[in-house]
Amino acid sequence: MASSRPRARSAEVDSASAREGAPGRRPGFAVGHGSRWVLAAAALAALAAAAQAGPRYGLGRPATQAEIAAWDIDIDRDGRKLPPGSGSVAQGRTLFAAQCAGCHGAKGEGGSGERLVGGQGSLASGKPLKTVGSFWPYAPTLFDYIRRAMPLNAPQSLTSEEVYAVSAYVLNLNGLVPDDTVLDAAALAAVRMPNRDGFRPDPRPDVPLRARPE
Template sequence: MAALKKIVASIGCFTLMGSALAHEQGHFGIGTQATDAEIAGWYIDVAPDGKNMPDGHATVADGEQLYSTACAACHGTKLEGGIGPALVGGEGSLATSKPVKTVGSYWPYATTLFDYIRRAMPFQQPQSLSNDQVYAVTGYILHKNGLLEADAEIDASTIRNVKMPNRDGFYEDDRPDSIAKACYDNCEVD
């Protein structure tokens, strides 16, 4: 029993010393402070209104070529779906018993499509596309949904100005737990 008391006392002593050291250093004494560059690497989301769209540009033709090599294996050669979901079709199906939710029939903002591709695609290697490549693929998908001309140049302005067919198909959710104000700089914490 005496040995157990000594062990407990030793653990308590080390805990107090560790706690005092952590308090003195201002942190737990592990890890490093994130640099501005490291933080910027994670700050890549694009808002529905297009805030935080990166520099870059491409053409629909650039997107067609890239789609065939980086996207078609999952989404089909004609964007009809396969392992991944279909990206075209579904017009007029949302009110039916079997809605087909595609970029052209369901998504409310072209900026959201850009954001999703930039952060999550291609599935096997997310965030591997350059901004120009993301503009290209986004433009090609929008073109195949009849939202951009075949000779369109795609950049932040082009994507912000695309009016998606289902943009007005969503409504504001006024439940208190779902209301969030978008903030990108000097945000107040509630």
């Protein structure tokens, strides 16, 4: 039964290019490429269908919706899974001073923790400065990351209101929301980050093969 299942498309492409052994040919497993994913969608649907067969080993127990809700802290880039609650820039300023400034600096200028502020317009320069304001493409990711991983010494300790507030303050420090902002799920998802369109799929292998000095 297992042998009738289609093999992973990527593996087939990979071995095909290996057989041909053509130098400079793009190996099929450069999976980051967006267009390749679109092309592979039909094959993936077939794979997923193959994986729908009933449980073969009967291991584990069902996870209840309540259990999933208690553990699932993933926020997607569109913010559709952002929780209820809200927080203001002013609340965030107070929280930031107490919980974040020790590592990230009073104004997010960085310290033992990463710099959070500045650098807009610097990415194509000789001294690019990657911060929340200059580099992060999606505002809801701020909520996701702060909630799951910050502060470094006490992750998952902030309430949703507090995470909204700190997110608002960090965005405010970057000039992306005004001083009187109160962020909730809809407002955070509506913040358009300056570098939203700054990311590209992986084009590798990208180094011309035969231009090499021998």
